[in-house]
Amino acid sequence: MTDVEPGSNMAAHEPKNYLGFDFSTQQVKAIVVNEGLEVLQEALVQFDNDLPEYRTHGGVHVRGDGVTVTAPTIMWVKALDMLMDKLRVAGADFSTVAAISGTGQQHGSVYWRTGASKTLLEVQPDRFLHEQLAMAFSITDSPVWMDSSTSTQCQALEEVVGGPQKLANITGSRAYERFTGSQIAKIYKTRKEAYSNTERISLVSSFACSLFLGSYAPIDFADGSGMNLLDLNTKTWSQACLDACAPGLAEKLGKPVPASEKLGSVSSYFVERYSFNPDCAVIAFTGDNPASLAGMCVGSGDVVVSLGTSDTLFLWLDIPTPQLEGHVLVNPVDSTAYMALLCFKNGSLTREKIRDECADGSWDIFSQLLDMTPRGNFGNIGIYYYMREITPNLEGVFRYNKADDLVSRFTSREVEVRALVEGQLIAKRVYAEKLGFNIGSGTRVLATGGASNNNSVLQVLADVFNSPVYTMAVANSACLGSAYRAKHGLVGGKFQEVIKKRDFKLVCKPNSDADKVYTPLVERYLHLESSLLATKNNIPSI
Ligand SMILES: Nc1ncnc2c1ncn2[C@@H]1O[C@H](COP(=O)(O)OP(=O)(O)O)[C@@H](O)[C@H]1O
Ligand SMILES: O=C(CO)[C@@H](O)[C@H](O)COP(=O)(O)O
Numbered sequence: 001m002t003d004v005e006p007g008s009n010m011a012a013h014e015p016k017n018y019l020g021f022d023f024s025t026q027q028v029k030a031i032v033v034n035e036g037l038e039v040l041q042e043a044l045v046q047f048d049n050d051l052p053e054y055r056t057h058g059g060v061h062v063r064g065d066g067v068t069v070t071a072p073t074i075m076w077v078k079a080l081d082m083l084m085d086k087l088r089v090a091g092a093d094f095s096t097v098a099a100i101s102g103t104g105q106q107h108g109s110v111y112w113r114t115g116a117s118k119t120l121l122e123v124q125p126d127r128f129l130h131e132q133l134a135m136a137f138s139i140t141d142s143p144v145w146m147d148s149s150t151s152t153q154c155q156a157l158e159e160v161v162g163g164p165q166k167l168a169n170i171t172g173s174r175a176y177e178r179f180t181g182s183q184i185a186k187i188y189k190t191r192k193e194a195y196s197n198t199e200r201i202s203l204v205s206s207f208a209c210s211l212f213l214g215s216y217a218p219i220d221f222a223d224g225s226g227m228n229l230l231d232l233n234t235k236t237w238s239q240a241c242l243d244a245c246a247p248g249l250a251e252k253l254g255k256p257v258p259a260s261e262k263l264g265s266v267s268s269y270f271v272e273r274y275s276f277n278p279d280c281a282v283i284a285f286t287g288d289n290p291a292s293l294a295g296m297c298v299g300s301g302d303v304v305v306s307l308g309t310s311d312t313l314f315l316w317l318d319i320p321t322p323q324l325e326g327h328v329l330v331n332p333v334d335s336t337a338y339m340a341l342l343c344f345k346n347g348s349l350t351r352e353k354i355r356d357e358c359a360d361g362s363w364d365i366f367s368q369l370l371d372m373t374p375r376g377n378f379g380n381i382g383i384y385y386y387m388r389e390i391t392p393n394l395e396g397v398f399r400y401n402k403a404d405d406l407v408s409r410f411t412s413r414e415v416e417v418r419a420l421v422e423g424q425l426i427a428k429r430v431y432a433e434k435l436g437f438n439i440g441s442g443t444r445v446l447a448t449g450g451a452s453n454n455n456s457v458l459q460v461l462a463d464v465f466n467s468p469v470y471t472m473a474v475a476n477s478a479c480l481g482s483a484y485r486a487k488h489g490l491v492g493g494k495f496q497e498v499i500k501k502r503d504f505k506l507v508c509k510p511n512s513d514a515d516k517v518y519t520p521l522v523e524r525y526l527h528l529e530s531s532l533l534a535t536k537n538n539i540p541s542i
Pocket of ligand 2: 024025026104105106107145178226287288289308309310311312341343
C-alpha cells in the first residue's frame, strides 16, 4: 500500500503536478507543470479550426451592427471536452494533479439558466460536458471583450455615480463598453425575460472554474475589477454601480473572493472520467492579463507587453491611481496590491490582415519586410484601427508621410508593414508614459503572447522603448501563470516565495540610435493622434 498524506487521497511520495487552463479569445490551452514548475505537457484547441461548426472568425461572431461581438458559450465547453482528450493523448496523468487553476479572456459574461446549478452538479461521467450543458445557458451567445455596443449604458453608469473620474475612483476604470456591468445592463434592458431566467452570471474565468468545481465558482477580485462593479477599496460590489445596471445583481454575481482562494476539490465528473485524485484542489480562476502578470513573475521596473488577440500593457502597482485612460485592477497574486492595464483592441488580427495583404499570409515574409526598412520608416507613420479602438476611442486607418500629410497608401509593402508595427508599438509607449511609467536605465520590457515569437517585431519593441526585451520559454504566460497560481493557491504564503522561477531570456537590445529616432516620433504620434481625436466626428474616410 502507498503512504497516504493524512486526511488526503494523495500519496505522500508521489509527484505533485499543477494544471493551468486559459480560455482566451481564439483558443483554449492547458499546461501541466511539475513541483519544480517545469512544463510537462501542453495542449490547445483552436475555435476556428478545431470547431468549424460554430463558424467563428478569430473565436467570435461580429453581428450585423459591427459593434456587437459574441461567442457561443457552449463552444467553450466543447473545446474543454476536446482539450481534456488532447491532454491525455499528450501523456498527462491527471491522478498526479494536486491543484488546478485557470484564466479567461476578461470582461466576457456567461448567463446560467435557472436550474443550471443542478444540471452542473449532476453531469454524468460517461458523456461529454457539452452534451449535458447544452440547455444550461439563458443567453446562448456570450458578449465578449471585443463588444462595443453599450455606450448608452456606459453614459448612464457614469452619470449615476457622479461622472467618469468618480466611477474610476470606485472601480478602477471609467465606464468602458466591454466592461461587464454595462454588458449586463444591456441584457437586462433588451432581454428582460432571459435576465429573469438567469440564476447566476459568471465571467469567462469563473464560468470555466465552475465546470471543474461542479458548482458555481465565485468571481475573483482581479477579474472582477474589469466589470465597473467592484469597489477597489472594500473589495465588495458597489451597490450604486449594481443598482445602475440591473436589479437583483448581487445575488446573481455571488460574493467575490481573492484570486488565490482554494474553492474546493475537483468534481466527481473529472474524478470518474479522467481519473483525477478526489483531493485535487480547484483554485479561483482569474482574467488572462492578471494571470499573465503571475506567469511573468512581474517585479517593479518591469513593463509587460502582451501581443495576443488584443495587445495589452501592464505593470505592478502598489498604490491605486485610477485615471480616465487605462484600468486599475486588484493584483492577482497579492490582494493588497494592484496592477495597471492598458488594452488595445487592434492587435494580432490587425497584424494578420496586413500580413495577408503584404506578405502572402506568411510571418516569415512579414518579418523580412520589417527588417528591410530603416528605423523611423523614412518618416512614414501609420495608425491602423480597423475595429473601433479602445485606447484611444478611434476608428479608421490613417497613413501619414514625413510631412504629416494623410496619404491613401504607402509606396511599398515593406513601408506598410513597418508603419503598422511601429505605429502599434509607439502607441504603447505613448500610453504607458501617460499612465506615469518612466522609461529608465533599469527598465525591462517583458514580452508575451503569440507575436512574442516574432523577433523582428520584438526588435522594434526594444527600439521604441529604448530598453531590452525579454521573453520566457513559454510564450503563453497566462496559461503558465495559471499553473503557478494553482501551486500558490494550494501551498499558500507569499507568491514570490512559492514561485521563484524567473527564467527570462534576453532577446533584443535597443540599437544605439533608438532614442534619437523614436523620442521625436513619439511626440509626432501624440500630435497626430490628438488631431484625429479633435476631429473625430469629421474623420476622412479610409
Ligand atoms: N510569428 C508570429 N508573428 C506574429 N504574430 C504571430 C506569430 N505567431 C502567432 N502570432 C499571432 O498570435 C496570435 C495568437 O496569440 P495568443 O497570445 O495565443 O492569443 P489569445 O491568447 O488571445 O488567443 C494569433 O492571432 C497570431 O496572429
Ligand atoms: O479586454 C481585454 C483586457 O481588458 C483583453 O485583453 C481580453 O482579456 C482578451 O484577451 P486575449 O484573448 O487577447 O489575451
